[in-house]
Amino acid sequence: MDWSPLKHLVETHRNWILLSHAKPDGDAIGSLLGLAAAIRSTGAMATPILEGGLPSRYRFMDPNGWLVLRDNVSQDLWTNADALAVVDTGTWNQLGHWAEKVRAFPRFKMVIDHHFTQDAIASVNFITTDPEANCRLIYEAGRSLGFVPDALAAQALYIGLATDTGWFRHGNTKPESFGLAFELVNLGANPTLIYREIYERSSLGKLRLSGRLLSRVSPHLNGQVVGSEILFGDWADIGAIPEDAEDLIDLVRVLEGTRVGFVLVERNPGETRGSLRGRDGFDVAALAQTFGGGGHKAAAGFSFHGSAQEAKGLLLERLRERLAPNT
Amino acid sequence: MDWSPLKHLVETHRNWILLSHAKPDGDAIGSLLGLAAAIRSTGAMATPILEGGLPSRYRFMDPNGWLVLRDNVSQDLWTNADALAVVDTGTWNQLGHWAEKVRAFPRFKMVIDHHFTQDAIASVNFITTDPEANCRLIYEAGRSLGFVPDALAAQALYIGLATDTGWFRHGNTKPESFGLAFELVNLGANPTLIYREIYERSSLGKLRLSGRLLSRVSPHLNGQVVGSEILFGDWADIGAIPEDAEDLIDLVRVLEGTRVGFVLVERNPGETRGSLRGRDGFDVAALAQTFGGGGHKAAAGFSFHGSAQEAKGLLLERLRERLAPNT
Numbered sequence: 001m002d003w004s005p006l007k008h009l010v011e012t013h014r015n016w017i018l019l020s021h022a023k024p025d026g027d028a029i030g031s032l033l034g035l036a037a038a039i040r041s042t043g044a045m046a047t048p049i050l051e052g053g054l055p056s057r058y059r060f061m062d063p064n065g066w067l068v069l070r071d072n073v074s075q076d077l078w079t080n081a082d083a084l085a086v087v088d089t090g091t092w093n094q095l096g097h098w099a100e101k102v103r104a105f106p107r108f109k110m111v112i113d114h115h116f117t118q119d120a121i122a123s124v125n126f127i128t129t130d131p132e133a134n135c136r137l138i139y140e141a142g143r144s145l146g147f148v149p150d151a152l153a154a155q156a157l158y159i160g161l162a163t164d165t166g167w168f169r170h171g172n173t174k175p176e177s178f179g180l181a182f183e184l185v186n187l188g189a190n191p192t193l194i195y196r197e198i199y200e201r202s203s204l205g206k207l208r209l210s211g212r213l214l215s216r217v218s219p220h221l222n223g224q225v226v227g228s229e230i231l232f233g234d235w236a237d238i239g240a241i242p243e244d245a246e247d248l249i250d251l252v253r254v255l256e257g258t259r260v261g262f263v264l265v266e267r268n269p270g271e272t273r274g275s276l277r278g279r280d281g282f283d284v285a286a287l288a289q290t291f292g293g294g295g296h297k298a299a300a301g302f303s304f305h306g307s308a309q310e311a312k313g314l315l316l317e318r319l320r321e322r323l324a325p326n327t
Numbered sequence: 328m329d330w331s332p333l334k335h336l337v338e339t340h341r342n343w344i345l346l347s348h349a350k351p352d353g354d355a356i357g358s359l360l361g362l363a364a365a366i367r368s369t370g371a372m373a374t375p376i377l378e379g380g381l382p383s384r385y386r387f388m389d390p391n392g393w394l395v396l397r398d399n400v401s402q403d404l405w406t407n408a409d410a411l412a413v414v415d416t417g418t419w420n421q422l423g424h425w426a427e428k429v430r431a432f433p434r435f436k437m438v439i440d441h442h443f444t445q446d447a448i449a450s451v452n453f454i455t456t457d458p459e460a461n462c463r464l465i466y467e468a469g470r471s472l473g474f475v476p477d478a479l480a481a482q483a484l485y486i487g488l489a490t491d492t493g494w495f496r497h498g499n500t501k502p503e504s505f506g507l508a509f510e511l512v513n514l515g516a517n518p519t520l521i522y523r524e525i526y527e528r529s530s531l532g533k534l535r536l537s538g539r540l541l542s543r544v545s546p547h548l549n550g551q552v553v554g555s556e557i558l559f560g561d562w563a564d565i566g567a568i569p570e571d572a573e574d575l576i577d578l579v580r581v582l583e584g585t586r587v588g589f590v591l592v593e594r595n596p597g598e599t600r601g602s603l604r605g606r607d608g609f610d611v612a613a614l615a616q617t618f619g620g621g622g623h624k625a626a627a628g629f630s631f632h633g634s635a636q637e638a639k640g641l642l643l644e645r646l647r648e649r650l651a652p653n654t
Contacts, residue, residue: 168495168508169522175513181495182505195496201583207544210578214538219531251537256528 001128001137003144009124010145013083013108014044021089022051022096026198029058029067030135030160031087035112036066037153038142047081049073051096060197061156070097083108088134088160090118090127112137132172135160136180151188158189163198171298205240212238213248213263219255220316224323225262226255227315229308232266242267249275259323260284262315264308272304272311282322290318328455328464330471336451337366337472340410340435343373348416349423351377353525356385356394357462357487358414362439363393364480365469374408376400378423387524388483397424410435415461415487417445417454439464459499462487463507478515485516490525498625532567539565540575540590546582547643551650552589553582554642556635559593569594576602586650587611589642591635599631599638609649617645 020028032048039046049068084105090113092099109122114131135157165173217228245265253261261277276284284300293302304311347355359375366373376395417440419426436449441458462484492500544555572592580588588604603611611627620629631638
């Protein structure tokens with residue numbers, strides 16, 4: 001990536017708005033905070049704005065309150081800004097609430113992103129799908145500005161790197177992922193503290209919901225598929241809330257020998273959310289599409305009008321076709 | 328660590344036996360395989376011997392069958408060896424079945440270890456508690472012999488590094504942990520494959536036992552303590568085996584706001600095994616000692632003659648004393 005234009009852009013624009021995708025993850029928030037720190041280090045102003053709220057697990061990332069929540073954004077902020085950067089996304093639909101504002105923004109716009117799908121949002125684009133995390137691009141952008149991350153910025157960038165690689169275990173992890181982690185931990189990111197903040201603060205509802213789910217785990221189709229479900233009655237029974245159901249699929253998909261894992265969650269009676277995970281090349285995105293959903297080859301999801309039981313019947317039927325002739 | 332004596336030692340001893348501790352973990356097996364590869368690269372022979380069997384999750388580490396299980400060790404092996412190395416332990420009791428053999432071994436002995444507690448086993452010792460994993464010492468030892476790990480040796484060393492740091496999240500993780508990971512992944516270790524082999528091959532019994540445990544999770548003492556239990560009836564009910572109960576404490580201890588986590592497992596009627604985890608400086612080793620057990624400050628365990636219910640009563644009583652005056 002040629003970052004040489006960036007220095008001039010930051011020198012000539014002194015009041016930035018930074019935006020990322022809705023439902024921000026660690027890489028989005030890390031990119032926002034990291035780029036804000038880099039731009040501010042030059043003496044310019046940069047205000048990172050969220051599309052909605054800040055998920056509780058990431059609140060520790062912003063002790064100085066740099067992030068502005070959607071409801072706290074004033075019209076002045078938009079009027080006074082002379083530049084806008086979109087990070088960790090490059091599509092209008094991901095910008096959610098802010099899409100129209102960005103479209104109408106009459107001054108300088110740029111995108112820094114590592115995703116494949118791109119709309120023509122900005123006049124200057126730093127886009128490449130090589131990096132395992134967008135925070136790598138932000139790190140490079142910062143360096144091109146002469147920015148050396150302090151401990152808080154290093155933490156933000158580390159979190160993007162670590163969460164987008166599933167803590168250095170997903171297929172996008174490469175030698176350089178550890179190389180960048182080495183630098184960021186040297187600069188003050190604390191992996192132990194970060195892991196605990198993000199992954200080790202479960203609610204009682206989440207633990208018990210996990211218990212309910214795991215108690216119902218079943219193999220299907222000669223052990224090629226594993227699945228489980230949360231029924232509508234479980235929520236009140238356990239005292240769990242929808243947020244407690246995040247990432248439940250990770251508990252289920254690890255059954256030895258399986259190629260496909262699924263979790264079906266009844267949010268309401270007759271309203272089921274399906275999460276799918278595939279291994280060894282099995283394409284769950286294509287399967288999710290038959291339910292009107294989508295995602296990546298290895299991780300996808302869908303919504304279904306009907307009970308978990310009905311969704312499971314259909315899902316296993318379609319899996320049987322796709323997994324044949326091995327079944 | 329001054330490795331300069333090692334080259335001469337390996338040049339003058341051409342048939343090595345390598346040993347590690349009983350109940351070998353990733354760092355023990357990685358150290359055995361890594362050192363064997365390093366010594367063999369010089370043209371000498373090195374035979375890594377296990378104290379018992381090879382845990383199934385680590386079998387993929389040894390596709391060429393270098394590791395000799397206890398039952399397959401011949402007397403000739405001991406008679407013909409002119410040198411012996413003990414790795415990842417330095418105490419007689421950890422050598423288990425082999426302690427007497429090592430004691431009686433009349434030729435050259437050395438220890439490469441990163442643990443604090445040491446007996447006087449060998450005449451030459453490469454011992455320092457600095458490294459996060461013993462495999463770092465083995466990596467350095469190999470380098471001093473001019474050894475560049477191939478993909479399989481890099482994998483072995485990476486596994487020691489990654490498992491002893493809890494996949495780069497425990498308190499012993501340091502910047503250099505990522506630095507070494509960078510080198511080993513560059514040499515061919517595949518983090519994605521390794522993670523899957525070691526951590527993502529759960530049995531159905533383990534998943535359902537986890538479900539039973541999580542369904543019973545309860546906070547105690549104003550939310551400072553979290554605990555759960557496996558009852559004797561669960562084993563037959565679920566179809567689980569004792570191995571399925573390994574590491575269950577990690578599922579429970581993550582309840583937000585807690586300082587102590589416990590899991591009580593009824594192995595047999597009236598025979599309970601307790602696992603304890605402490606945070607924020609709470610010393611669970613001292614607590615385990617009151618039950619005749621032991622361990623580290625943050626992770627300890629004990630055996631108890633009685634039911635899980637009885638153990639829980641006593642445990643909470645002793646926790647109440649220790650956590651006061653906050654309760």
